[in-house]
Structures are given as C-alpha cells and as structure tokens.
Amino acid sequence: MTVTFGSASADPGEMDVGRLTVGETRDGSSFGLPVAVVNGAGDGKTLYVQAASDGDELNGVGVVNRLVPQLDPAALSGTVLVTGITNWHAFQVAEHRNPIDDTKMNRAYPGDPNGSSSERIAAATLDAAADADFILDLHQGSTSRMLNEVRVRCGRHHRLHKACLELAQVFDCGYVLDQKGPNGQLARVGPDEGVPTIDPELGGCVGWDEESIEYGVRGVWNVLEYYGFVEGDAGPVTQTRATGFDRYGSPAGGLVQFEADLGDAVRVGDVLFRVTDVFGRLKAEVTADGDGVFWRSRRLPQVATGEYVCSVGTGVTEY
Missing domain, CATH: 2.40.50.100 (RNA polymerase II/Efflux pump adaptor protein, barrel-sandwich hybrid domain)
Known part of the structure; x- marks a missing residue:
C-alpha cells in the first residue's frame, strides 16, 4: 500500500521525502515541515519520529540526519514516518520557542488546525503520529548539560504507562524520568490517543553533541529491532529510573x-x-x-x- 505523508509518497519498498504544509509566512508564501516516508517491503507496524519541537534542540535533527540514510525499505517491515524539523520558525532563528506566536511547541498539543502557528503545526503532526503504533519525540535538555535520558510523561496511572515504560527501556539511554508531564506535551497526548509515546532527552548542548546523537540513533534502531521492523535482538534493558x-x-x-x-x-x-x-x-x-x-x-x-x-x-x- 502506498503511504503518504505531506507531499512525500512511497510504495512498498520505497522511500520519499517531501513537505508537510502547515501555514504561510509573513510574505504570504506557504511553508512546510521536512518529512520523510520509509515504506517497508514487508507488512508491519508504523513508527512516527519527530525532531526539533524546540527550535534550539538540535541533537534530534542529528539523529534524523544519520538515521534516515541507514534505513533500507527493502529490509523493513512496516513504515517509518519522520518529521525532521517540527518547530520550523524557531529552527530558522535558532530559538527555543516559535517566534511567530511566542509558544513552546511542546505545550501546544493536540493543537488546532485553525489556531495559532504552533497549534497548526501540532495538529498537523499529531494527525500523522496518532495513526502510528509508536511515537518518538526527540528532544534534549535545551542548552543545559544533562544526562542522556528518556521521559515517560503519561503518568503512572495511565492505561498505557506500562507500554510507554517498556518503549523507554527498549530505547535504552540508561536513565528514565517517569513523571507525568505538563499539558500540551506530545508525550502526554500520544498515549491519550492510544499510542505508546516517549520523549528521549538526548543530553544538552549548543549545536550537536556526537555522543548524544549516537545514543539517539542506537535507540531508534533498538525500537526498530524489538518491535519487528527489522531483524535484531534488542529488548528492554534495566534503567536507572527517577x-x-x-x-x-x-x-x-x-x-x-x-x-x-x-x-x-x-x-x-x-x-x-x-x-x-x-x-x-x-x-x-x-x-x-x-x-x-x-x-x-x-x-x-x-x-x-x-x-x-x-x-x-x-x-x-x-x-
């Protein structure tokens, strides 16, 4: 079956990149988020990955940059959907918040297709993410110094808490923050939509940190192996949980x-x-x-x- 995400469209065994149109800039021209579809030759589940929800958190973009060229659709069962830059406006000016509406993108979910700039982006990306089987929302500790860790944000009484915690253990940064997050986070909204979701916080730096990017690339591969997208023996690993x-x-x-x-x-x-x-x-x-x-x-x-x-x-x- 052909899979379409924005203007990217791929038949089984193919990969394509395109743009997910989410609004217009101040000169009236349309703009879109860079997206990719990797449609496996075999049937399987769907993984949604996004990066740079906060415009100065670039390690997730580094993960996408290294990961996507490694994905071979001929050897993949299922589909991987990727939004390479989520907070497009903030990324352009290397800022944390969307400068158009002064909003932290990861407080705007589930969004509104007729709302502010950030709400429109949130609604458009959630539309794709909510149809997936797993969601990885790649972050970092802004420009602070921080451990490489994964955040489970649904709360320990949520019906998908166990599934989200397992996903975090499979991703395997070594550390997990298991604490209910603020309203508006994708890692809060995803489980409410029935999709296990985690928020890997890949260190903290200015620019890119190679060690944290490697944690992220390996983490995504762990997920792909454990959940049957590719062959491999990755599985849940005991973590230090706070x-x-x-x-x-x-x-x-x-x-x-x-x-x-x-x-x-x-x-x-x-x-x-x-x-x-x-x-x-x-x-x-x-x-x-x-x-x-x-x-x-x-x-x-x-x-x-x-x-x-x-x-x-x-x-x-x-x-």
Whole structure:
C-alpha cells in the first residue's frame, strides 16, 4: 500500500521525502515541515519520529540526519514516518520557542488546525503520529548539560504507562524520568490517543553533541529491532529510573563551581556546588536536600541570585 505523508509518497519498498504544509509566512508564501516516508517491503507496524519541537534542540535533527540514510525499505517491515524539523520558525532563528506566536511547541498539543502557528503545526503532526503504533519525540535538555535520558510523561496511572515504560527501556539511554508531564506535551497526548509515546532527552548542548546523537540513533534502531521492523535482538534493558527532580538555584550571585558531575550518586548533605566571587572567595555552598542522581546543570558558570543551577533526580530505583 502506498503511504503518504505531506507531499512525500512511497510504495512498498520505497522511500520519499517531501513537505508537510502547515501555514504561510509573513510574505504570504506557504511553508512546510521536512518529512520523510520509509515504506517497508514487508507488512508491519508504523513508527512516527519527530525532531526539533524546540527550535534550539538540535541533537534530534542529528539523529534524523544519520538515521534516515541507514534505513533500507527493502529490509523493513512496516513504515517509518519522520518529521525532521517540527518547530520550523524557531529552527530558522535558532530559538527555543516559535517566534511567530511566542509558544513552546511542546505545550501546544493536540493543537488546532485553525489556531495559532504552533497549534497548526501540532495538529498537523499529531494527525500523522496518532495513526502510528509508536511515537518518538526527540528532544534534549535545551542548552543545559544533562544526562542522556528518556521521559515517560503519561503518568503512572495511565492505561498505557506500562507500554510507554517498556518503549523507554527498549530505547535504552540508561536513565528514565517517569513523571507525568505538563499539558500540551506530545508525550502526554500520544498515549491519550492510544499510542505508546516517549520523549528521549538526548543530553544538552549548543549545536550537536556526537555522543548524544549516537545514543539517539542506537535507540531508534533498538525500537526498530524489538518491535519487528527489522531483524535484531534488542529488548528492554534495566534503567536507572527517577520519578521527580529537586531543583537548585543560587543563593548568591557569582561563579559556580560544581562538586558533582552528571550521573553521580548524591546523598543528602553532599555538596552540589559552591559560589565564589570573581576572586575565588566563597560566598555560598549548596548541599543536597535528599538522595538521588545528579541529572542536569547549567552550562555557564556565572549566576545571579536565585538563578537555576542544577537538578537532582529523586525517587531513584533500578527498573
């Protein structure tokens, strides 16, 4: 059966790229998101993948850039649909939010085909995603430093929680945040549409990070193998799972010196960071409120009073 996504159309055993038209720019010309269809020669399930829902989170674009050329439709059972750049306007100006409506794209789902720019994009991409069997919404921790992790956002009482958690374990970044997400996230809306959905957060950087991109490419391949799209023996892997975060801001302005690194086990009372003045004189010392894993930190050393510094994953178990 021929599969169409936007202007991309592929018969079984073929691959095509095209555009998913979602509106017009300020000069009245139409614009579309770059999309691809990889239609396997064999029957099977459908995987939907999207990247750059936030315009400065580029590691997912790196995954798409490396992954799609590796997909051989002749060896594929089922279909892979890809939106290579979701937040088109924000991507053009290397910003997090859509500058047309000042909206964070991953708070706009399920969207509205007659709504704002972000709502129209959300509605158009969800229309394709909701018909899939699995959804991978590729993100990163913006420009902060962060572990490579996968987020399960449906909530632990959702009927698809177990399926979403299994998908996260198969993707296998080693770390999972299992915490119900804010309204408007695709990883919240996808399960409500009956589709297991995860939000891989592929590190955090400015530009591309090769290690995180490799995690993402391998993760998608794991999903393809386990769910029968391609031959392979990937399966669920035990992960370090957190169910929440303790966030820490700076009690003083100055320069941050971290005493913990990403992935370190943290115990209550451990020093997380110190703040000094420009001459190295100590101004503040911040310790952990509880046990957990050092999960995320700011990239720049300079901070103002109350400014975000780091996060510790809490409620940590092996699952």
